[in-house]
Amino acid sequence: QLQLVESGGGLVQPGGSLRLSCAASGFTLDYYAIGWFRQAPGKEREGVSCISRSGGSTNYADSVKGRFTISRDNAKNTVYLQMNSLKPEDTAVYYCAAGGACSGYVPAYGIDYWGKGTLVTVTS
DSSP: OOEEEEEOOEEEOTTOOEEEEEEEESSOGGGOEEEEEEEOTTSOOEEEEEEOSSSOOEEEOTTTTTTEEEEEETTTTEEEEEEOSOOGGGOEEEEEEEEEEEETTEEEEEEEEEBOOEEEEEOO
16 A cells, blocks of 8 residues: 555653654655645644755745754655654644655645644643
């Protein structure tokens, strides 16, 4: 089955850290730019970060720049999102998506695969 599976979400206090993983099953991530999106309760889904196929180019939304780091390990067929200095407003379901290329901090030229998401809750 061709799918992306996110993991690593959970409950964390403000200022804490989490690392999300996005693993591909049934296909190779090498051919895709990978983006992370999030959707907070009552809000629309928004782009967070995108990494190019090689990992040589990364982009971030202003709201997470300097706090989040996207990376990929093509040998492990996995993309990561390291989230530091978390804030309550980072609370959301986080999704990864595989697309043709990054256009800024979102994948563009069509998204072929979406994961089902992992919940991140930042609260004291």
